Amino acid sequence: MSSQQFQAAYENLHNLGMLLVQFLQNLRAKQVAPEADRSTLRSLETDIEQTLYALHEQRYQVAVIAAMKAGKSTFLNALIGADVLASETESCTVCRTEIKPIAAGQIPYLLEYRETERHPVTIAQGDSHFIRQQFLQRTHLIRATGNRDRTTRFELYHPIAALDHYTCLNGFTLVDTPGPNEWRDTALDTLYLRETTLDALRNCEVIIFLLDYSSFKDSTNSELLHNLTQHRGEFLERSQRAVYFILNKIDRKTEEDRPIAHVIDDLRRSLQEFGIRNPVIYPASAWQGLLAKLIQSDRASETHLKDFKRFFSGRYAEETPDGDLLMPSPYKVADRALQDSLIPGIEQSILSDIVRNSGWNLLRDVAAKLDKSAHAIEDILNTRIQGWSIEIQPLRQRMEEYKRLAKNAIIQIRGVKRLVEDQEQKLVEQFRWQITDFAEHAKVAIQQEFDLFVQYRFSDFNPYSAPEPDPANPADPPNFHVPKNLADSFKSVVRKFIADDAENPYAIHCNGEAEVEQVKQDINRFCSLLIKDWWTNTQDHLSRYGTQIRRELVDEMQRNIQDISDELSQYLGEALEISMNINPIQMLVFDFQGIDTQVQQQTENYTRWTREKKSALCRDYEVDIQVDDHRSYYEIDLRQTIEAIQYEIDSQTRGSLLVVERVIKQQVAEDFGLVEKQINDYINRFLAEFDRLLKERETREAEVDQILAFLAVQKQGLDRYLANLKEIQQLLDSWRPVQ
Structure with missing residues (x-):
């Protein structure tokens, strides 16, 4: 699909959506009691408006x-x-x-x-x-x-x-x-x-x-x-x-x-x-492309013009018969310079990729949503036409049977919800295990790094040059590598706190408060960066894993709810002796985002709620390092520091678990709510339709011929929109990107 085709399909879908909205508004306005259609036609109008908003945004x-x-x-x-x-x-x-x-x-x-x-x-x-x-x-x-x-x-x-x-x-x-x-x-x-x-x-x-x-x-x-x-x-x-x-x-x-x-x-x-x-x-x-665009749009400053003349005009100079070089005006060669910068070709390729992949997915889903709404309108019109064509008593009997099926469908939906809640709990437990596992590995890795530093202080050899730990060792997995060791992280102070306490090799003696602050800063910087580095890998894994599992869970919801919806559609079609469309339960591209977006939003809320400088998901990190005053020097005990760091990791882990569990429960509830709403809307639509038909049949029986003629005209108009929509969908199918 080219950019021009995307633009045309976009405009066609937008225009068709607007026509469907107008069609629904006219249909409601011409009813004797338009307020009675609020729960049916008006809800479909809202769905189409939301779809057009998603298309635009x-x-x-x-x-x-x-x-x-x-x-x-x-x-x-x-x-x-x-x-x-x-x-x-x-x-x-x-x-x-x-x-x-x-x-x-x-x-x-x-x-x-x-x-x-x-x-x-x-x-x-x-x-x-x-x-x-x-x-x-x-x-x-x-x-x-x-x-x-x-x-x-x-x-x-x-x-x-x-x-x-x-x-x-x-x-x-x-x-x-x-x-x-x-x-x-x-x-x-x-x-x-x-x-x-x-x-x-x-x-x-x-x-x-x-x-x-x-x-x-x-x-x-x-x-x-x-x-x-x-x-x-x-x-x-x-x-x-x-x-x-x-x-x-x-x-x-x-x-x-x-x-x-x-x-x-x-x-x-x-x-x-x-x-x-x-x-x-x-x-x-890029520099040549920018200057050329500025010159083309007449927004180049004197500095821009000088730069263009200095760096690029010479490439477009023309030699006279006498051997002189004539420098053309930047305005004369700006078009050529832009093409020579190769920026336009890159722009075109980027836009082509967007419209060929993400753009196509959006148009396909918008078309599917409009198709669902248009066929829902068709089902309503067909129901009304048939409802005015049969006797009142059979119509009443079919309504009672539909009510029974609707109640049974609601019970089935509750059963699906219980299954979803079980899967949700498994997802929470999996995330809990992975975050807790991250915390344990981080604590062990920090402990090992401080132990290596102590060996470095009291050994003639450099333990940092030893072979890399075995990646198979669960205490030190590959993701928990240390790009820069603790000794290198200390700045000028490292030369001053020479080993002077063999009984407590974890003690660092500092001569003044300035040294103490420097050591504290270096330790915090080192640990903060390590934890954030490790968490980056963990968070990326959890985000991708969570999004994948969420997709699978949504698919399961859709399958189960679709079965319930299909059963209702089949009954309506057989009871009214009409061709009833399937009511597709949809979770479209503009309804579905990665779970990491929700995690980020909840993290920000949690951070504001705790009113602390630290974030719940290891965004920031700082530990209060204890310092003992021995009059002649200040002492920092690295063992106490390790304990404080490990306590801080545990504290942040608890915050992470709180955020992630809240996100999962909220997201799963929203997803199920979306599919549940689709079948509830479907159930209630035809409950309202049967009720509306029975009431109007009792008061407007003499107008049957006029009402049927009106509905037939509306059906013809809708058929034209459905045909147009089918053409758009066929074009989109012909432009389907190659996987």
Whole structure:
């Protein structure tokens, strides 16, 4: 399915949905007692309106991941078509930033979300230059204060040039992620990036991995790729076309450098060594693409024009017969420069992937939802036509039989609910075991690391150079590795607390309060990063596992409830001697999100509720380290510190269990509520229909011919909409993406 086909199908579905809403409104308005249709036709109208809302609001996330100085902000600016994000030399990406489109002519604005506040704070509003400056100042302050305000993310609302011809992609979002070397004071550089990357792999439609043409083999990229393939190899295997590798800054190539094609081959081999079998690689010059777009839109500043002339105009110079070079105006060559930057081709590929996969899934589900509503209207019209065509007494008898079946169906639904609650408890227990197991492994690993540090202080050899522990040992599983040992984590103080207490090798003697604070900070930083690092892997596993189990549980709900619904449909069809449509029990793409989204929301609520600096799911970590004053020195006993750390892990584990159990119970209840509502609506719809028919038959028997004629006309009009919907569904089936 091309982008143009997606746009056309989107508009056709939207228009058809609006026509169905109008049809229902007209049908209700022409009834003698339109209020009697509130429980039937009005509820269907609400369903269609909600479907159209989902069609309009569907999110399509594209995450950009890169090490610092790879040109990530410039690349994003090129897609946006404005110089609004600070360039790589300013290193300003300190947390996730989502760029969302607004219509051309609207005023751009920047929002900041903080963990301690329920509502976002407006940082800037105005043109791109003003927003850029305010954004940069704010991120500098966050960096300088160690994120004192607990900022979690930014949202930038700005026109996105890449979407100029795609008005249907209202929910398109560019996700700017912080690079692994954005925070220079962290011991585990790739931790935050890996956490963001794993989140993106769970939730984003497209991942763009940006690499610097001149340094794509840097250790930062290698470590990230290693973690990516080690933990998410199955995703890369299934979604080759969902991950792009952009070789940026090809404009820096000189005549002496090897051809770009050779560099791409080298990169492809490197990626294949990491297990990425068929990597999709695009060369690009984001800087050239951005300048060209700014010049095209007449928004280039003097600085932008000077930069273009300095770095790119020479490529388009023409030589005169005398050998002079004529530099063309930037405005004359901007179109060519944009194409030569290769940015348009990347944009087109990204949008094609989105509409071919996520876009197709959305249209398919919207069509299915409209199909369900339209056939429900058809069933109502057929029921009314037949209800006016048979005698009152048989109609009353069939209503009584339907009531009996409806009561039995409700009993069956309760039985399904009990089965679901049993499965829910098993899911809670599985999560409980995995979180508790994480805590036990973390405590053991921390204990081992402190023991190694003590050996380091009192031994002539370095125990850190010993062979790696056996991964098969349950006390030290592979996920609980220590990228940086405790001895290296201590800064200048480590040289001062030489071993001076053989009776208690776990005692550290400090000469002053400054040393004490430094040791406390180093221990907390070390343990915090380790626990967050380990929890990142655990949380990612739990999120994927939970989402998979939830999907299976939802499928089971649907199957059981569908059987009950089919039995009711079969009776109605046979009793009224009409063709009754199946009432599909649906859980569609816009109804289904990963369980990690709910975990994050509940974690934020739990954190605010406890009013503590620490989060329930190991987001932050700090332990109160006890210090003994011996007059001539201060002593920190590492054994007491280990106990405090282990107590803190247990405390946070209890918070994690509380959050996860609450999320699972809430999510399962919502899922079952959604499928239960669908069959309850179906049951009540025909209870209301029978009741309505009997009442009208008793008072309007003389109008039978006029009523039947009216209903026949309505049925003909609905048939046209059903035929139109069938055509759209057939087109969507012909565009089904290849798995």
